[in-house]
Amino acid sequence: MASRLVEQLGAQNAAGATAAALAGQIRALILDGRLTVGERLPSERALALELQRSRSTMTRVYSLLERDGYVTRLHGGSTRVTLPHRDALTYDTEVDSAIDLSIAAMDSTPGLYDATVRSLPRLAALRNTSGYSLRGLPELREAVAQRFIQRGVPTSANDIIITSGALNAVNLVLATIARRGERALVEQPTFPHALDALRRNGYRLLPTPVGGDGWDTGHLTDLLLRAKPLVGYLIPDFHNPTGATMTDADRERIAATARASGTRLIVDETTSELDIDRGWTPLPLAAFSPEIVTVGSMSKIAWGGLRLGWIRAERSLIDRLLAVRPSFELGTALLDQCIAVELLDEMPALTEHVRTRLHAGRAAVAAGLADIGDLQFPRTPGGLSSWIDLGAPISTRLSLAARDRRLIAPPGPRFSTGGVLERYLRIPITHPPERTTEAMARLQQAWNDVREGASARPAEATHAPVI
Numbered sequence: 001m002a003s004r005l006v007e008q009l010g011a012q013n014a015a016g017a018t019a020a021a022l023a024g025q026i027r028a029l030i031l032d033g034r035l036t037v038g039e040r041l042p043s044e045r046a047l048a049l050e051l052q053r054s055r056s057t058m059t060r061v062y063s064l065l066e067r068d069g070y071v072t073r074l075h076g077g078s079t080r081v082t083l084p085h086r087d088a089l090t091y092d093t094e095v096d097s098a099i100d101l102s103i104a105a106m107d108s109t110p111g112l113y114d115a116t117v118r119s120l121p122r123l124a125a126l127r128n129t130s131g132y133s134l135r136g137l138p139e140l141r142e143a144v145a146q147r148f149i150q151r152g153v154p155t156s157a158n159d160i161i162i163t164s165g166a167l168n169a170v171n172l173v174l175a176t177i178a179r180r181g182e183r184a185l186v187e188q189p190t191f192p193h194a195l196d197a198l199r200r201n202g203y204r205l206l207p208t209p210v211g212g213d214g215w216d217t218g219h220l221t222d223l224l225l226r227a228k229p230l231v232g233y234l235i236p237d238f239h240n241p242t243g244a245t246m247t248d249a250d251r252e253r254i255a256a257t258a259r260a261s262g263t264r265l266i267v268d269e270t271t272s273e274l275d276i277d278r279g280w281t282p283l284p285l286a287a288f289s290p291e292i293v294t295v296g297s298m299s300k301i302a303w304g305g306l307r308l309g310w311i312r313a314e315r316s317l318i319d320r321l322l323a324v325r326p327s328f329e330l331g332t333a334l335l336d337q338c339i340a341v342e343l344l345d346e347m348p349a350l351t352e353h354v355r356t357r358l359h360a361g362r363a364a365v366a367a368g369l370a371d372i373g374d375l376q377f378p379r380t381p382g383g384l385s386s387w388i389d390l391g392a393p394i395s396t397r398l399s400l401a402a403r404d405r406r407l408i409a410p411p412g413p414r415f416s417t418g419g420v421l422e423r424y425l426r427i428p429i430t431h432p433p434e435r436t437t438e439a440m441a442r443l444q445q446a447w448n449d450v451r452e453g454a455s456a457r458p459a460e461a462t463h464a465p466v467i
């Protein structure tokens with residue numbers, strides 16, 4: 001079995017590369033988060049065998065990485081990933097005027113300030129309580145339950161826990177049901193930090209493909225029945241990064257199959273309200289099975305700065321979640337919850353604003369890409385981003401070249417389980433049109449650099465989240 005390093009590197013990329021080039025590729029994997037800090041790398045001997053290169057080349061590769069602070073070699077011979085301690089590591093977007101496409105999110109909704117002011121009396125009324133809110137404010141849980149009811153899923157406030165965002169919700173669910181070494185079905189591509197969370201909880205990941213056209217439902221259901229994974233993590237609405245939406249028929253089939261295979265589906269609805277012009281409204285997956293866990297968030301419809309999300313689950317799981325939660329946090333900030341009560345009252349205004357912004361962002365990406373030779377713009381009816389087919393496996397090279405052009409764009413493999421998806425690049429449609437236009441101009445320069453074979457310089461990249 002290939003080591004994770006070689007899996008991420010791709011043996012074909014290593015063939016014939018010089019020690020310096022190999023070190024550069026490994027450094028890019030580290031900066032990109034595909035090799036994680038603290039992760040143990042294969043020994044020089046094992047790596048030499050795997051890549052069919054000489055031991056002395058591997059010694060040189062690790063020495064270069066060690067010199068630059070990207071690995072440490074411990075007594076006993078193990079080599080682990082580290083990060084250099086220097087300020088230059090963080091790409092300073094202010095100073096370097098880099099445009100950062102690693103975060104697909106909008107700035108706050110215009111009503112945020114007024115909602116905050118309106119929320120203050122509610123917060124003030126809570127001053128005589130302890131302030132710890134493990135389950136969440138009753139009126140907020142009721143408002144979230146009402147959203148589910150409006151979308152066709154009977155829900156009570158007791159089926160809801162308020163969390164500090166959707167990723168926090170995913171982590172709470174995983175911490176509660178995790179059994180190390182179990183299998184987890186994941187979409188490929190998917191939201192990278194969900195992959196990180198699953199890995200950290202000891203899961204072995206089983207990918208199932210998703211493209212702009214949606215899911216390969218035959219593959220997904222076969223995988224469920226064959227591998228019987230303990231959990232499956234799905235983003236059925238405006239999937240990040242493809243923008244695809246699952247049909248109702250697929251939802252029904254997948255929910256029924258997951259029941260049969262004993263798989264707990266975690267359905268992430270963080271992106272579910274990001275509709276530009278889909279033209280139809282699906283039923284939430286939770287409508288098809290009581291065992292489905294749904295997580296949601298205000299991050300994409302209101303503001304990521306709110307750190308406000310939720311979990312909807314059957315009552316027995318809610319009880320287990322509440323028992324586990326205090327082991328790592330004691331609830332969600334009351335101010336954020338009070339603001340969310342106000343905002344959930346204005347959903348039509350929030351979604352209308354989001355639609356207008358995404359519409360403009362999508363148009364700017366389409367216009368910018370039209371100028372870049374052979375790139376196809378897959379039209380997305382909503383969501384955070386467009387998932388571009390580059391026509392060749394050059395995503396990491398393009399991403400590195402883009403950094404030299406002051407554009408941060410994580411390569412396709414960042415959204416995958418095993419270093420694949422080198423043909424794809426995610427371009428957010430969430431940025432203001434002017435910034436997107438400039439970003440696309442820089443992408444065009446990087447594209448030309450890659451086509452002309454200009455070398456990319458990975459040294460000043462950032463080790464940053466991908467949202």
Ligand SMILES: Cc1ncc(COP(=O)(O)O)c(C=O)c1O
Nearest residue numbers: 165166167191240270297299467
């Ligand atoms: C699918 C998905 N889930 C979760 C998150 C993170 O959500 P939150 O900010 O609520 O933790 C994101 C952010 O992009 C996302 O795309």
